[in-house]
Amino acid sequence: MAKKVAFLQGNEAAAQGALYAGCKFFAGYPITPSTEVAEVMSAELPKVGGKFIQMEDEIGAMAAIIGASLTGVKTLTSTSGPGLSLKQENIGYACITEVPCVVFNVMRGGPSTGMPTGPSQSDIMSAKWGTHGDHPAICLVPASVQEVFEETVRAFNLAEKYRTPVMVMPDEIVAHMRERIVFPEPGELEVIDRTAPSVTPDKYKPYDTSFGDVPPLAGFGSGYKFHVTGLNKMQDGFPTTKAEVVQAEEERQVRKVEGNAADIMKWEEYQIDDAEIVVVAFGSSSRSARFAVNEARKQGIKAGLFRPITFWPFPEQRLLEISKKVKAFISPEMNLGMCAGIIKGCIEGNAPVLGIFRVDGEPINPGQILDKMKEVK
Amino acid sequence: MSFDYDKWLRPGKLPHIWCPGCGHGIVMKGLIRALETLQLKKENTAIVSGIGCASRLPGYIDCCTLHTAHGRAAAFATGVKMAKPEMNVILCGGDGDGTAIGGNHFIHACRRNIDMTYIIMNNMIYGMTGGQFSPCTPTGAKASTTPYGNPDPGFDIAKLAIGAGASFVARGTAFHANQIDKLIVEAIQHKGFSVVEILDDCPTTYGRRNKYKSVIEMMNRLKDVAVPVKAAEKMDPEQLKGKILTGVLHKQDKPEYCQEYAKVIERAQGTAR
Structure with missing residues (x-):
């Protein structure tokens, strides 16, 4: 039988992925550009006997999904930058109390209200350091609509397996673009439930x-x-x-x-084996980077793409290995160098890291990346 | 035979953190008597709190207990109740936790009329942090952050709850100990969001700054200021000046949130009649 295919938006795929993973409770608060997740969940959850609640604020939404998760159900909230800032208080609570839950955060321009409809990749440090104190962080950064679905399922699995909040953070482009998606059959993707106690x-x-x-x-x-x-x-x-x-x-x-x-880290390596220049890119920037790598290869430039799909924990060791045999890294990102800083922190100075940093609400285009490759001596 | 409080208390978790003379222990005993009267199942009862002295109460009671972040009890509890409507959900906390930092969650829990009971211990001060003024500190009173007297007007918690839509609102005091369990019993039995405000005292951080020479004086204030609603009906405005009404102040039948959401599920599944 042919698989079910649809033409979906990233946010809609997130909701579908959550339902596939067995999510039965959603609490949220309206915020651009992630509201579609809440809209789909409000329509779909009651159909499967789940619950949807629109809370009075972002803080309350985060609190409600933790409370609900403590009754044994899988829970989700969705938000964007300013909402993520508000949720941080209770994200820390979920970390220390070890309550599984998933936070879907669409990255838009910031700080503060910033550019509500513009894309950004500037919440990646918030995902790790946003709440105070030492705590674990798992953050997934999908780059296509199909991947939003699959990574949302994986986010629930990791939350349940490790008893911790997990963030899925597409940029606004990935969240709002429409692509073909092939729905996995039930049972095709692994679905993990938290371990129940074996003692009385x-x-x-x-x-x-x-x-x-x-x-x-x-x-x-x-x-x-x-x-x-x-x-x-x-x-x-x-x-x-x-x-x-x-x-x-x-x-x-x-x-x-x-x-x-x-177990948690996941990345893609494209044309890395003989690459002299490695572009490290995630989310929508990685799509431009792939295009640029293909163009570069046509022009005789040995370029490759390293694409984190799990952003936290960051694949430090693998980048260190790669750094020993490349001339340079390029970090195209929609922020002022957050990922470039992280890369520098793990490659022990083995290669320069050239940045392409955009915070103007425009996507990074392949031409910019290709131009940067040509600067490498 | 004397009442067996130990049955509901967690072994090894006492002594509690409250100061001598604090009324929170009286409220906790009232809650325990209410749990016993109603014969609630411990495994099926969640007690949820925020942060502060009063919010430490759940740790002592042998139920499913959730000590959350400052002001957030109502939001966490809403998640618990929505996900498992068959659980009894009881909230507790202080006046600062519930009406300042938690004010938004409080009014919206009232508005939804979700079937939970919220016991607010109003001692008119932030006790745990050392006596800063709260939204319930009387105008003119001294607190560690109002050394020249409090310029702020205070909240009337019961009126706030009624205005926001709570369908059961009652008020008692830590002095009128025998009334507390009766009010809590009625609140838990009520279907909808119920609020029980207990006027309480903080001799350590409020009393000493505001010329109460002893705990007894503070307790006497509660005794003197309280007027049962029934008695108030026969009193004129002059006699009621400076008094605070106690008893069941508001009771109303209105749709309960979890029941209303069950109808949403029926509509979504096409099984609505």
């Missing part, structure tokens, strides 16, 4: 590390009763200020993501 309620502890770095999470209303707090906590969930416990728990929270980076 009287023995249950919500952060019991005898089960490893990712302890099983029970649901409120399922026969288990336990305490959840945003304070530094012990394995039984109650607050503590005991130095050795706080240190160990903080380290574990970060380790469960950093220590499993190999």
Whole structure:
């Protein structure tokens, strides 16, 4: 039987991906350019017995998806830059309490209200450092409508597997462009559910590390009763200020993501093997970069593309390896050099990193990248 | 036989953090008596709070308890209740948490009329941070951030809740301990968003700055200021000056949010009758 095909917008694909992953609860607040996610979820969730709620603000939407997730359901919210800033308080809460949930953030121009309808890639540092304190960060950056669907499914899987909030962050171009999408059949993509406790309620502890770095999470209303707090906590969930416990728990929270980076990281290498110039690009910029690489090859320039699909954890080791045999990196990005800075931080000065930084609300075009390649000596 | 509070308290989690003379413990005992009266299942009861002294209450009670971020209890609880409407959801916290930083979530929970009960312990001050003025601190009162007297007018929490759409609003005091559980029982039994404001005291950070020489004086204030709604009906405006009404102030039948959303599901699935 032929697969179901559609012509969808990135935001619509995100909603469809969430439903495929088994999302049953959405809380959001209207914001350009991500509102379509909420609109599709408001129509589709009740059809499958799920719940949609439009909250009074972004903070409340983030809070509601954490509360709902604690009852055992998969939850999603969607937003954009200014909304992401507001959600940061409770993203930190989800990190420390280890509650799975997915935050879909469409990157638009900033800071502040910035350019609500213009594309940007300037929330990538917010995804890692936006909420205060040390905490794990997983951020996925899809570059096509098909990939928005697939990465949204993967975001739910990672959230459930590692008991942590996961961000999916397309730029506004990827979120709003329309492309052909082939829907995977049910069962075709892996769908992971959180590990339920194997112990009886009287023995249950919500952060019991005898089960490893990712302890099983029970649901409120399922026969288990336990305490959840945003304070530094012990394995039984109650607050503590005991130095050795706080240190160990903080380290574990970060380790469960950093220590499993190999499982979480995903990237694409295109024409890398003999490349002298490697363009590191993600989201819509990577589409221009691929075009530029193809053009460069026609002109005899040995260019390649390295495209992070997982942005956090960042593929530091692989870039370090690549840096040992290239003349230069080019970082085209719709911000003032955030990704270039990260690349410089992991390649130990092995090669220069040339930037193409646009914050004018216009996409980076292949010609700009090709011109930059020609500057490499 | 005396009432067995231990049945509802978590072993090993006492003593609580509250200062001697604070009324929060009286409110917690009232809540426990209400839970016992209603015979609620611990596993099926969520108690949700924000940040502050009063918000530490859930940690002591043996239910599904959620100590959230400052002011956000109502928003977290809305997620819990929406996702699992069969759970009993009870919120608690202080006046600063609920009406300042949490004011937006509070009024919208009232507006939706979602079936949860919110117990607000109003001690008119931010106690945990050392006595800064709250939206419920009386005009002219001294706080650590109003050394020359408070220029702000205060909120009337009950009126705020009624105005925002809560379908059950009651008020009690930490002095009238035997009334607290009765108000909470009625609030939990009510279908819709119910608010129980408990006038409370903070001898440590409010009393000492505002010429209350002892906890007893603070408790006497609660005793003197409270007038039951029924008694108030027979009093003239002059007699009611400076008094605060207690008891059930507002009760109304109106559509409850989770039930209304169940209808949305029926409409979406084409099964609506």
